[in-house]
Amino acid sequence: MQPVRVLITVPDLEGESEIIKQIEAISDRLDVRFKPCKTNIETADILKDVEVLYTQTPPNHLDYANRLRWVQLCFTGVDNKVENPMFDPHRKITVTNGAGAHAVAISEYCMAAMGILTRNLLQFFRDQQSTIRDRCHSPVLDLHRKTLCIVGYGQIGREVARLASVYHMRILAVDPNPDWRTSSGFQWPGVGDPQGKFPKEFFTPGQLHQALEQSDYVVCCAPLTPKTKNLFSHQEFDTMKSGAYFIHVGRGPTLDDMALAKALENGSIAGAAIDVFASDPDPLPPDHPMWTLDNAYISPHVSGNRNRAYFQKMNDILCENLHQYLKGESLFNVVTRQRGY
Numbered sequence: 080m081q082p083v084r085v086l087i088t089v090p091d092l093e094g095e096s097e098i099i100k101q102i103e104a105i106s107d108r109l110d111v112r113f114k115p116c117k118t119n120i121e122t123a124d125i126l127k128d129v130e131v132l133y134t135q136t137p138p139n140h141l142d143y144a145n146r147l148r149w150v151q152l153c154f155t156g157v158d159n160k161v162e163n164p165m166f167d168p169h170r171k172i173t174v175t176n177g178a179g180a181h182a183v184a185i186s187e188y189c190m191a192a193m194g195i196l197t198r199n200l201l202q203f204f205r206d207q208q209s210t211i212r213d214r215c216h217s218p219v220l221d222l223h224r225k226t227l228c229i230v231g232y233g234q235i236g237r238e239v240a241r242l243a244s245v246y247h248m249r250i251l252a253v254d255p256n257p258d259w260r261t262s263s264g265f266q267w268p269g270v271g272d273p274q275g276k277f278p279k280e281f282f283t284p285g286q287l288h289q290a291l292e293q294s295d296y297v298v299c300c301a302p303l304t305p306k307t308k309n310l311f312s313h314q315e316f317d318t319m320k321s322g323a324y325f326i327h328v329g330r331g332p333t334l335d336d337m338a339l340a341k342a343l344e345n346g347s348i349a350g351a352a353i354d355v356f357a358s359d360p361d362p363l364p365p366d367h368p369m370w371t372l373d374n375a376y377i378s379p380h381v382s383g384n385r386n387r388a389y390f391q392k393m394n395d396i397l398c399e400n401l402h403q404y405l406k407g408e409s410l411f412n413v414v415t416r417q418r419g420y
Contacts, residue, residue: 085111086132095390130147138163177412180392186238229252230290232275254281303419324352336363399411
């Protein structure tokens with residue numbers, strides 16, 4: 080039987096021999112090779128006889144991909160990759176992503192952001208820098224039993240719900256497939272909400288405003304598709320409660336950041352924590368009003384730590400998918416051009 084050649088091009092795995100050994104240990108049928116690539120061209124040029132590719136830099140052409148059947152991506156968002164030739168359905172290449180690998184880190188960021196905003200810790204930090212001790216900045220607010228709306232009930236949203244349930248928050252979920260309560264993605268023990276048991280109610284995207292008007296906190300972790308571009312704009316922030324908080328950890332263009340700035344300036348909502356903007360990977364322009372708002376917390380797209388724990392979780396997905404692949408069974412986290420995620 081011909082060996083299955085697996086090519087790993089993820090540069091962050093250089094020096095991570097234990098992770099490579101985990102892949103090699105899956106089966107004697109695997110011929111595992113590691114060649115770190117920092118560009119799409121580098122990856123494309125070494126695909127001859129490769130059947131399985133694990134990459135952070137997907138190839139920009141498939142001229143040498145004579146045996147390629149499956150590409151495992153070392154990231155989650157594919158909205159800017161769907162025109163890549165590997166997504167051409169005529170090529171019959173299965174593409175899978177890293178959905179879920181960021182879930183723990185990003186959900187912890189979301190809960191921390193809720194605490195920072197609710198307790199007004201931004202103002203206390205400014206006071207500290209000015210050697211001021213003023214207790215009047217502390218609002219009488221708790222997360223306990225507040226209503227949380229999670230927009231995009233994928234792996235991240237499900238882990239946010241699990242953590243929020245500890246605070247006995249009332250959870251609402253907005254998802255394009257509200258009848259699919261059970262998760263179809265790769266699952267780690269004790270992480271997320273695989274059975275969809277935490278939300279008190281599910282809403283379709285067309286019912287988004289019904290969910291927003293009830294919510295004290297809104298977390299957006301939706302993928303970017305043509306339907307979700309500027310998903311949160313003037314109407315959405317006008318619909319939210321004036322005392323509500325908005326946390327954005329999804330794809331940058333799902334947020335109209337000027338609309339958010341206006342909502343924060345005029346008090347349409349109470350505050351926001353934003354990890355990614357449409358300008359990403361570039362920062363907002365220096366004159367953007369978001370920089371100077373007292374009720375906004377901005378971080379540079381770091382909610383999903385790309386640390387060793389992340390790459391180990393990515394490896395968990397790859398290894399489980401390799402088991403599935405060798406048995407001829409369906410893979411986890413399949414992404415398609417048609418869906419865009």
